[in-house]
Amino acid sequence: MRKRALIATVALVVLVVAVGLSLAIGARSIDPGTVWHAIFSFDPSDPEQLIVRDLRVSRTVIGVLAGAALAIAGALMQSLTRNPFADPGLLGINAGASLAVVISLTLGIGGFAAQVPMAFIGAGIAAVIVYAIGARGAAAGAPVRLALAGVALATLVTSITYAVLLVDDATLEQYRLWVAGSLTGRSADDVTALVPIVLVAIAAALLVSRQLEAVALGEDTARALGISVGATRVIVIVVVTLLAASATAAAGPIIFVGLAVPHLARALVGASLPWLLIVSGLGGAALVLVCDVIGRVIAPPSEIGVGITTAFIGGLIFALMARRMKVVEL
Amino acid sequence: MRSLRIGPFGITTHRRTFVVGLILLGVLLALLIFALVVGKANIGFLDSMRAAIGISVGSPGDFIVGQVRAPRALTTILVGGMLGVSGAILQSLTRNPLASPDFIGISAGAGTGAVLTMWLTSGTSLWVTAAGAAVGGLTAAFLMLVLSWRRGIVPLRLILTGIGIGFVAQAATQYTLTRMDVHEAGSALAWLVGSTTGSTWTHVKVAAAVLAVLLPVILWHARALRTMEMGDDTAKALGIHVNRSRAILAVCSVLLAAAATAVTGPIGFIALVAPALAVRITRGPGVTLIPAALLGAVLLLVADQASQLMPATLQFPVGIFTAVVGAPYLLWLVWRSSRGGQA
Numbered sequence: 001m002r003k004r005a006l007i008a009t010v011a012l013v014v015l016v017v018a019v020g021l022s023l024a025i026g027a028r029s030i031d032p033g034t035v036w037h038a039i040f041s042f043d044p045s046d047p048e049q050l051i052v053r054d055l056r057v058s059r060t061v062i063g064v065l066a067g068a069a070l071a072i073a074g075a076l077m078q079s080l081t082r083n084p085f086a087d088p089g090l091l092g093i094n095a096g097a098s099l100a101v102v103i104s105l106t107l108g109i110g111g112f113a114a115q116v117p118m119a120f121i122g123a124g125i126a127a128v129i130v131y132a133i134g135a136r137g138a139a140a141g142a143p144v145r146l147a148l149a150g151v152a153l154a155t156l157v158t159s160i161t162y163a164v165l166l167v168d169d170a171t172l173e174q175y176r177l178w179v180a181g182s183l184t185g186r187s188a189d190d191v192t193a194l195v196p197i198v199l200v201a202i203a204a205a206l207l208v209s210r211q212l213e214a215v216a217l218g219e220d221t222a223r224a225l226g227i228s229v230g231a232t233r234v235i236v237i238v239v240v241t242l243l244a245a246s247a248t249a250a251a252g253p254i255i256f257v258g259l260a261v262p263h264l265a266r267a268l269v270g271a272s273l274p275w276l277l278i279v280s281g282l283g284g285a286a287l288v289l290v291c292d293v294i295g296r297v298i299a300p301p302s303e304i305g306v307g308i309t310t311a312f313i314g315g316l317i318f319a320l321m322a323r324r325m326k327v328v329e330l
Numbered sequence: 331m332r333s334l335r336i337g338p339f340g341i342t343t344h345r346r347t348f349v350v351g352l353i354l355l356g357v358l359l360a361l362l363i364f365a366l367v368v369g370k371a372n373i374g375f376l377d378s379m380r381a382a383i384g385i386s387v388g389s390p391g392d393f394i395v396g397q398v399r400a401p402r403a404l405t406t407i408l409v410g411g412m413l414g415v416s417g418a419i420l421q422s423l424t425r426n427p428l429a430s431p432d433f434i435g436i437s438a439g440a441g442t443g444a445v446l447t448m449w450l451t452s453g454t455s456l457w458v459t460a461a462g463a464a465v466g467g468l469t470a471a472f473l474m475l476v477l478s479w480r481r482g483i484v485p486l487r488l489i490l491t492g493i494g495i496g497f498v499a500q501a502a503t504q505y506t507l508t509r510m511d512v513h514e515a516g517s518a519l520a521w522l523v524g525s526t527t528g529s530t531w532t533h534v535k536v537a538a539a540v541l542a543v544l545l546p547v548i549l550w551h552a553r554a555l556r557t558m559e560m561g562d563d564t565a566k567a568l569g570i571h572v573n574r575s576r577a578i579l580a581v582c583s584v585l586l587a588a589a590a591t592a593v594t595g596p597i598g599f600i601a602l603v604a605p606a607l608a609v610r611i612t613r614g615p616g617v618t619l620i621p622a623a624l625l626g627a628v629l630l631l632v633a634d635q636a637s638q639l640m641p642a643t644l645q646f647p648v649g650i651f652t653a654v655v656g657a658p659y660l661l662w663l664v665w666r667s668s669r670g671g672q673a
Binding site: 085090129132133146147148149151152153155156159160162163165166169172173255256302304305307308309311312314315316317318319320321322323325 | 428432433474477478480487489490491493494495496497498499500501502504505508509512515516519520522523598599646647649650653654657658660661664665
């Protein structure tokens with residue numbers, strides 16, 4: 001318990017440092033003192049403080065939101081499907097949200113307010129399909145099988161997305177920037193609307209985590225403990241959908257955060273799901289911010305979208321995870 | 331069983347497999363004729379046939395059949411066959427009906443190579459783009475082998491590693507797309523979904539050359555492939571160099587998939603569906619390379635014709651067609667295999 005609390009504290013400190021980096025580093029480096037003043041004693045006449053307030057704060061909030069949401073969604077999926085390779089990006093849930101957003105762009109339903117519900121619908125449909133396949137049967141989805149199901153679903157959804165884009169140049173222009181997973185595409189007001197949704201979903205995840213832990217031990221065990229297996233699963237899928245869709249709507253499809261972070265967290269805090277969710281959430285937020293900062297400085301003067309950085313790093317982590325697994329576990 | 335002997339080469343084949351192969355060949359020929367004759371421009375049957383084999387029949391048949399329909403149909407057939415064989419080898423080596431080069435990063439790597447080439451050369455020459463795709467596919471395959479090598483290759487680890495490599499490659503592709511201007515990005519996207527539109531005789535030559543080199547090598551090792559399905563120990567006892575044969579076959583499979591991607595862009599699901607269907611139809615005891623190739627060609631040609639016959643607003647590249655039909659099939663396969671059968 002004390003060790004876990006300590007690890008959670010360390011994760012929190014790492015996140016705070018990452019937030020600091022995200023506020024200070026960019027095309028124009030701003031010293032920590034100015035960042036401090038911009039937030040706590042704002043002076044509108046200072047251009048550097050304006051940069052921090054107008055650009056970097058909203059960007060950082062989106063990063064924290066998306067990172068925490070994706071990492072927690074990944075941890076929940078892994079527990080629900082009893083499969084270490086579950087990740088909302090890998091399993092096509094983010095792709096479902098993307099397709100829905102592209103359709104709304106094509107239909108000319110502009111505006112963030114209309115896109116978010118669409119993203120929820122798309123993500124929800126994808127989540128149900130992938131769960132139905134991944135968690136079927138007593139063996140509960142071998143990693144390879146679930147990963148392939150996710151890739152198949154993502155390929156299908158991406159093909160349909162491409163079909164829509166091929167007939168609509170204007171949407172393509174918006175899409176190709178958004179799909180790279182950028183934290184800069186949304187205004188602060190848009191994101192504020194997502195904050196309560198994500199917070200409620202995270203709270204629900206923590207509340208249901210003990211029940212989910214019991215279900216993961218086996219349906220019979222859970223029933224013997226008086227837990228409703230079906231209700232727990234439905235709640236978890238709804239929470240995963242809310243988290244993945246919010247993250248996708250805010251930052252574009254970001255992949256692998258939900259895979260890599262819970263893995264690392266599990267190695268640190270063990271199997272206790274509530275702690276796993278807390279540490280994953282903090283770590284995911286920190287990872288996305290760090291990836292975003294890397295993307296800002298690696299190829300000046302342009303920036304690399306955070307989705308590209310995470311897919312690059314995450315894809316390699318995924319391959320190395322596969323390398324480390326024993327043959328029987330595959 | 332039935333034996334075919336041509337000089338020193340002998341193929342022993344299951345009787346039903348042989349009959350199915352003949353029927354598929356007939357179907358393929360019929361489809362080819364259909365593809366050459368039927369289209370928006372109305373060119374007579376005999377004129378179409380003559381123009382297709384290079385006998386001049388005058389305008390417009392010479393151009394429409396000789397330069398548009400014939401290369402497109404032949405490219406489609408060759409690429410379909412390449413994908414079918416590539417998938418059949420991979421599924422046999424991994425003993426897993428879910429394995430397919432389009433999901434283990436080879437097509438994705440080829441896509442990255444092609445888009446990078448389009449960006450660097452402003453997409454002037456299809457030939458250069460195709461070379462870039464081949465380099466990308468081979469690079470992905472090489473990375474996959476290096477990363478999954480742990481005192482030999484375990485097929486399932488190879489698949490998972492490949493999925494990871496595929497995501498890295500897609501990230502690189504997406505990044506390149508954001509750097510291109512919107513018109514270039516549009517044509518890159520059209521290539522990335524896999525399309526046979528605009529195939530020329532150059533495409534046919536590339537595909538035919540690759541097949542001509544690789545197919546004999548593959549058929550030479552076909553017996554080893556079939557024997558290895560019974561287990562490594564059995565294969566060794568029967569005098570097969572298991573590791574060497576496996577390495578050669580895996581490299582051939584990768585090269586076929588990369589070359590197919592180089593020619594048409596990544597066309598999904600044919601490599602997955604054709605071998606699985608071939609095993610089902612032939613009810614053979616194991617892997618069936620020739621029927622898989624024929625079936626791949628038939629399926630891709632059907633998909634290509636269907637995509638051409640759609641109304642103008644729905645004329646999508648054939649890659650989208652195969653994905654929309656093939657993805658539910660893969661999901662069904664996974665769903666079914668989770669009912670307790672093997673994955």
